[in-house]
Amino acid sequence: xxxxxxxxxxxxxxxxxxxxxxxxxxxxxxxxxxxxxxxxxxxxxxxxxxxxxxxxxxxxxxxxxxxxxxxxxxxxxxxxxxxxxxxxxxxxxxxxxxxxxxxxxxxxxxxxxxxxxxxxxxxxxxxxxxxxxxxxxxxxxxxxxxxxxxxxxxxxxxxxxxxxxxxxxxxxxxxxxxxxxxxxxxxxxxxxxxxxxxxxxxxxxxxxxxxxxxxxxxxxxxxxxxxxxxxxxxxxxxxxxxxxxxxxx
Amino acid sequence: xxxxxxxxxxxxxxxxxxxxxxxxxxxxxxxxxxxxxxxxxxxxxxxxxxxxxxxxxxxxxxxxxxxxxxxxxxxxxxxxxxxxxxxxxxxxxxxxxxxxxxxxxxxxxxxxxxxxxxxxxxxxxxxxxxxxxxxxxxxxxxxxxxxxxxxxxxxxxxxxxxxxxxxxxxxxxxxxxxxxxxxxxxxxxxxxxxxxxxxxxxxxxxxxxxxxxxxxxxxxxxxxxxxxxxxxxxxxxxxxxxxxxxxxx
Numbered sequence: 001x002x003x004x005x006x007x008x009x010x011x012x013x014x015x016x017x018x019x020x021x022x023x024x025x026x027x028x029x030x031x032x033x034x035x036x037x038x039x040x041x042x043x044x045x046x047x048x049x050x051x052x053x054x055x056x057x058x059x060x061x062x063x064x065x066x067x068x069x070x071x072x073x074x075x076x077x078x079x080x081x082x083x084x085x086x087x088x089x090x091x092x093x094x095x096x097x098x099x100x101x102x103x104x105x106x107x108x109x110x111x112x113x114x115x116x117x118x119x120x121x122x123x124x125x126x127x128x129x130x131x132x133x134x135x136x137x138x139x140x141x142x143x144x145x146x147x148x149x150x151x152x153x154x155x156x157x158x159x160x161x162x163x164x165x166x167x168x169x170x171x172x173x174x175x176x177x178x179x180x181x182x183x184x185x186x187x188x189x190x191x192x193x194x195x196x197x198x199x200x201x202x203x204x205x206x207x208x209x210x211x212x213x214x215x216x217x218x219x220x221x222x223x224x225x226x227x228x229x230x231x232x233x234x235x236x237x238x239x240x241x242x243x244x245x246x247x248x249x
Numbered sequence: 250x251x252x253x254x255x256x257x258x259x260x261x262x263x264x265x266x267x268x269x270x271x272x273x274x275x276x277x278x279x280x281x282x283x284x285x286x287x288x289x290x291x292x293x294x295x296x297x298x299x300x301x302x303x304x305x306x307x308x309x310x311x312x313x314x315x316x317x318x319x320x321x322x323x324x325x326x327x328x329x330x331x332x333x334x335x336x337x338x339x340x341x342x343x344x345x346x347x348x349x350x351x352x353x354x355x356x357x358x359x360x361x362x363x364x365x366x367x368x369x370x371x372x373x374x375x376x377x378x379x380x381x382x383x384x385x386x387x388x389x390x391x392x393x394x395x396x397x398x399x400x401x402x403x404x405x406x407x408x409x410x411x412x413x414x415x416x417x418x419x420x421x422x423x424x425x426x427x428x429x430x431x432x433x434x435x436x437x438x439x440x441x442x443x444x445x446x447x448x449x450x451x452x453x454x455x456x457x458x459x460x461x462x463x464x465x466x467x468x469x470x471x472x473x474x475x476x477x478x479x480x481x482x483x484x485x486x487x488x489x490x491x492x493x494x495x496x497x498x
Contacts, residue, residue, distance in 0.1 A: 028486060032319055036299075053281075
């Protein structure tokens with residue numbers, strides 16, 4: 001029903017928006033191997049987004065295609081968490097954000113493999129392997145930079161500090177999510193948060209980085225309220241598709 | 250010897266530079282499916298570039314790694330054909346350039362599978378399957394746009410006209426190439442040109458596009474002479490790696 005559609009769209013937009021950000025790193029990473037890893041991570045996320053968006057178009061009765069949902073919705077209709085839309089910043093900030101996101105997605109998709117919704121369970125079964133790799137990869141970079149030179153440690157700490165406040169939103173609940181949890185569609189966020197805390201704390205300890213202590217926790221993404229950054233991202237992402245309305249691509 | 254190193258570096262730089270350009274399309278294509286295709290094409294090219302660059306470091310006796318060759322060389326040391334460095338332009342220009350490049354790479358890599366150089370033969374055996382797909386994909390887009398709306402036909406024709414003069418350089422010969430051909434390392438460019446002509450002509454006929462008649466044929470890429478565009482591309486590509494000299498990434 002509408003709750004499953006709304007929840008599925010959140011997962012889809014998380015993947016779609018972060019894939020755009022990773023695309024900005026295409027061929028600009030510190031090593032060619034890293035360019036390959038970033039492109040592969042982006043491809044994994046686009047694959048998740050496509051399946052989820054197509055499912056939303058079925059569930060909500062509109063029959064919208066993946067492309068209509070990706071390219072013809074306005075900013076207020078996107079329900080990704082704000083952490084996904086933050087600018088890439090430098091490489092340290094990129095891997096810090098990826099650590100926080102992947103440390104959430106690993107327990108999320110592991111739990112979703114048992115979802116009562118067959119599409120979510122199927123997407124999760126494939127995604128859980130992908131996001132485990134993303135987490136290992138991001139964690140190894142955070143440690144390498146944090147336990148590297150003074151300059152690399154300073155940068156990755158600054159990146160972590162910048163993205164950290166936005167992580168809280170990943171574990172928020174609201175009426176839609178509460179009903180999805182009750183129906184066995186989605187996992188309860190509280191245990192996910194515990195797993196996230198222990199994963200992130202272990203990586204930060206290895207990396208000799210400080211866990212930020214801020215209590216500022218911006219929110220609103222799940223209701224379509226976004227930072228100023230999403231509008232620019234969507235303008236770039238949607239420009240080609242919208243400049244030829246009705247074109248059969 | 251030095252000739253094989255020089256020839257291998259040309260192939261490596263062709264792949265590396267075009268991969269950067271394709272990366273600029275990450276998540277900006279007209280459909281999500283197309284974003285996935287462009288990212289996969291970029292990954293194929295990066296894979297080719299890595300193997301070829303590592304081989305250059307062995308052959309030339311400098312022991313340079315793939316990353317040192319990619320990130321620490323200056324513009325005059327890049328020997329890609331200029332067609333690879335041209336800006337992406339709009340989507341029509343991107344697929345037009347890809348058609349011209351892939352129509353060259355298909356017979357090139359098919360012939361290189363018989364190279365007397367084992368690395369080139371091995372790279373070609375894998376690459377020939379990849380570039381066949383790139384060619385089919387680019388051709389289908391050129392036809393779709395050329396035989397589409399008046400506006401899409403106008404744009405892809407303009408893109409084709411813009412990149413066309415640079416294709417001639419792909420079939421040039423010089424002393425290095427002549428010696429590589431004589432040694433069975435590289436294929437003679439003349440038969441490649443014939444294959445290219447018939448492939449491209451067939452696609453343009455299907456697409457109802459005009460074959461440009463210009464005789465202007467800019468050159469110099471194989472000697473390190475480039476358009477003004479390569480410097481900007483390298484600045485972006487090399488920035489992160491160079492901003493931390495000596496960092497163990």
